[in-house]
Structure formats: C-alpha cells, structure tokens
Amino acid sequence: MAQQDLVTLTIEGVEVSVPKGTMIIEAAKQAGIIIPHYCYHPGLPIAGVCRMCLVEVEGAPKLAIACATDVADGLIVNVFNDDALAARRSVLEFLLINHPLDCPICDQAGECELQDYVFQEGRSGTRYEDYAKRFSPVEDFGGDVLYVPNRCILCTRCVRFMDDVAQEDVLNVSERGDRAFIGIHPDKDLGHEWAGNVVDLCPVGSLISKDFLHKARVWELDKTPSVCTGCSQGCNINVDTRENVVVRLRPRVNLEVNRYFMCDTGRLHYRWMNRGDRIEAPLVSQGGDLTATDWDHALAEAAQLVRGSGGRAIALVSANASNEALFLTKQLLADLEVTAAFRVPRVEGEVPLVGVPGLALREERAANAAGAEALGYKEDFDGALRAANGASLVVVVDDDLNGVSEEQLSGAANLIYLGTLLPDVARRASVVLPIANVVEEDGTLTNRDRRVQRYLQAKAAPGMARPAWWVLSELVRELGRGEVCASAAEVFAALADAEEPFHGMSYDNLGFAGRAMAAAGMSV
C-alpha cells in the first residue's frame, strides 16, 4: 500500500494507520479493540442494521456505527466512553426483550455473541418482567439448518450470505417491526451446498445445525486447526473434538483459500474419522494368516521385504496421504525401479460459491493430488495396477484398495500395506502396518492451487496405529537410507531440502495459512 493511501486516526487512545476506505470497526481491530457487533461480518456486505457497534466519533453530532463509518485523518474514536456504552447497553436491552433465556438448552451457548456482549456491557436485570416474550415454533429450513425464530436478533447475516455470497435468493426478512422474522422462499430450502455457513454466521442460536444438535456443549470442545480433505480445494478448518471423538468441522479463516466459509459436504465429512473398525496392531503374515505383532518385529519384516526386492516395485498411494508420507514412500523405494501412482475419486459437477471467486466444492474429491504430482507420482492407478503383475514389491499407502481385485495383486511377489482399515484384498499382504488418519497426525497437504498447508493432530490414534511418516521414516532408517525423524516437522524439512517445489518451506514459515509453491523460495 502506497504511503499516501494511509490515514491515521486514534481509537481509544491508540494511533493506527489504515488504508483509506477502511471502516472504523476494522481499524479498531488493528488497535486491538473488538467493537461489539452483530450485523457486521467481514465476509458479507455491510448492512448497518443492528446498531450494536455504536461508537463516539469526536466532533460528530451523534454516535456513529463503526461498521459503516469511513476512517478519516485525525479522527478520534471513543469506544468505551459513557455515551457509547449507554447506547450499546440500550441496544442489548431491546434485543433481550424478546430473546428467550434458554441458554441452558441452546447449542450456541458458549460461542454466542449475545451472551458475550451482554456479559461484557449489558444490564444485569430486565425492566420487562411482565412482558410475555413473542413465541414462534422452530422451523426446518432444509439442508442442515434449523431456524429458531425466538432467538433471532434480525442481524440479517444469513439473508445477506444467501443473497450476495451464495447468490441464491432463499431467505428474506418477512413482516416488520417486532413481528419481523427470517422468512424462507415457499418453494426453496437451504439445501444449497454452501448454505451450512449461515449456521456459523448466525451470532446467536437462531440458525443451528441439525447434525450438531444437542451433541455437545461448545465449551467441552477442543479445537484443532486442520485442512479439509473433502476435495482438492483444501479449505482451512477447525476440527472440534470431544473426548477423542470428532463432533464437527467448522471453517477456519484463510483469506487466500476459503475466506470464512466451507461447503456442507466438507462440513459433514467427518464420521469416517471416528470409525471403530480400525487396524490397531501391526500384522505379519504367518503361514498365510495375518498375526498381530509389535512394531519392532513388523518393521524388521517390512524392511527385510524391501531389502530383498529387486527390479520393479509399485507404490499405490492415496491422494489424501500427506506430503511427508509420499516423500518417505519415494525414499523407501529409491533403489528400485518404481511405478508410483495415485488415484482421485471424482464426482461430476463442481459447486462454486459464487460470491467468492476461486472457491468451490471441486470434482476431485482428494486433498493432496497436487502434492502427489509434485512429488513425482502419476495419476495412473490402473496402469500401476497392471504393472503390479510380476513386480517384486507392491507398497500401498493409505489407499483403501476399493475396486481392486485379488487377482490384480496376486502377480506381485510381496505386498506391504499401510492403512487405517483392512480391506479383504489387503489380507494377502506380507506385512500390514496400521497408520493414523488425517486428524490423528501432523502433516501437510497441497491443494489444487499448489498451496502447501499444515494440519495438526486433533485426536489420538487407536491402538498401536502410528502416523504414516513415523512408520515410513522408521523403515527408511532400518534400510540405512536416512536419519530417524522425531517429528513431522523434521520429515518436512528433509522433504523441503530434497524436492524442488518445496524448497524454502518449513513448518514455521508455512504457519497456519500455508504457502503456495510458486511463491516459495522467493522470500527465503
């Protein structure tokens, strides 16, 4: 930003310089002050209907709404002086005339902005004791959304999201005055792929998720930054777990990728993470039967197989496996003539979020196809499967072998299977090594725009299952081809050294927003 475009103003005694055209509410964030607000959301057009962000601008005749007031040079803004506080206290009092006090049974309780602001600066009691609150029954808005009209504070975030971001006119504000409510188009519902975002946008518990209904109280949840594996878009998410069970996925802000949103397919793409039928111990084939054993034995067996193999080897990897796992698989088979392939499940029809260019539910339903490609894997699963006939070794990493028949693998001398579940085809493997799934390990994924993004461990892996990078780095060490890696960060450091597209990247400089491959190496 050029210098002349900056204006300097004072907010609560803190001087900040922001670009011209910024609203006071955004400038205040830079001063470290969150001005209470309901209708304002950085991802939506400004409405200025809730009147919650009233602040005093010195010299102005009356209080101004911070979300729709441009900054100007020399402006002095008071957020917490008596006038502004009194005005906001009154706004909260008006909202609470009709808002029910059903926080104990409301799913939003704990992350409710009405709760927060009333606690922060609201009145302690009501002056409307004898007033019967308005009552309307709960309405099913379709999709994953329930509407509880009693709790609605008419901030219209949901209406603006559907109109301006999803660009499907489904919701409106019906009626007027104190009878107003959020109305839905008589012939449409919130079945839109991106409609689930209205639940996140709703500052109160008026729009709630049917999937999450009564499942947990939000203060019991542990939140872990992660990346959605639903498609190749790579939306940033938070994985919410409760007692080692994933209970919901929510979007995490990344202005470069998904902004504030995620699709419903991704949102509900978590049940498989909690599956109970996992492989829990390393298995070694003994006389045709797989027998549970310990890691030392299983790793020694697997290393022996790799060492004893000569000639052609096949690597069949999942396009959801982390960059780290893919890199180490390559290293493991470095001495052999390798055909390395992955496959990407495809679902016809991309579903874009119209208001956010570059954001869509993609046809390629795999999270790391670009990473696999950058690491030299080919999207030629069937070709690799044909080549398996007569190969000395087949290594499968995290692929579920869905649709692969026993005959296709029977031509290979040996099979090492790294996976979370044990499909029947994999039972003929010599060694089966249980690995963690995406929420049980640290790692990185590369999205379709070649952006490398980190994800963190959100829950513990079942039984003896270990992250794929750990298993593979132990194998690589067993073969004497590399140092032992103590963490995913060390694997990634080795990967960044060895692979050109990843040069200059590290867990530290990826941060939580990730970096695009092309841009890497320039600033380091």
Place this chain on the structure above:
Amino acid sequence: MAITVKTMKRPDHEVSYLRAALKGMALTFSHLMRPSVTMQYPEQKSTDTWEISPRWRGTHRMLTDEQGRSKCVACGLCPQVCPANCIKLVPGEDEEGNRYPLIYEIDEFRCVFCGYCQEVCPEEAIHVGVHYENAEYSRDRFVYDLERLCAQTHAVSTLWDPADPKGQ
C-alpha cells in the same frame, strides 16, 4: 549393690482407693440425675436441642415437574462445574423436541458434596440432599441413575446464602 526401696509417705486421704472410687461413683450417679444428652440414633434422628442443618449437603436428589419427569434439561453445567468429575450426562431429544438427559448418573463415591451442581443448575433440578443414610450391600449401587435420583424424597439442601450468612 543393695537394693534400696523408697517408701512414699502419702497423706492419709490418699492411702486408700476407697475414697477415689466413691468419688467416681458419686460423679456417675450424679449423671443419672442430670438431663440426658444422648440421642437414641437410629430410633431418634433429632432432639429438641439438635437438628440436622438445612444446609447439610448429602446425597443428591433430582426434582421433578408436575408430570413426574425430571426438571433437568441436560445443559451440561453440572458435569462442567463438578470438581470431582462424578456426573455423567448424555443429552437427547424427546418426542416434542425438548432437550432432556438420556443418561444422568452421579457417582456418589466420587462426589465431594461441594454442592456446586445445585448452585449452578439453571433449572433448579439437581440438588444435594439433607440426607446421610446411604449404606448399600454393593459398591455399584452408589452410582445413582436418573430414575433413582428422581425417586429420592428427602429434603434438599438450602445451601449457604452469602446475603444471609447465618441462615435467618
């Protein structure tokens, strides 16, 4: 070395045990004349001068509404506030769409009877009871489920009120 025996020279009134014994008996008999302070527990549970405190925090009781259903809405505040982590709660939804506890269990062995659950309950559903007779034949009977908590009939604790510290 010759053994020397030291002979105590006591005053006459200390030479015999008789005087001390009679004195002791006199005290014993005098108690027969005084008012009794022994409470005949378990036949008797209170006396004119002693009563269990209304602020006593004993085993729990769940209050019910007019239809006999528990007042609990499964908000999850009591398991959250419980310092002993003795409350297990699984919320569910009934036919009318109301939130209610599918499972509500209190492990009375783990409970430290702090009364926080009663204090935090927004529905005035769970209470600690003015109750102390909890003997059972097996340990597992000390995990009280919802049905048992609702079936309790003893008085509930009034807890300590900071605005009225002496309970007047």
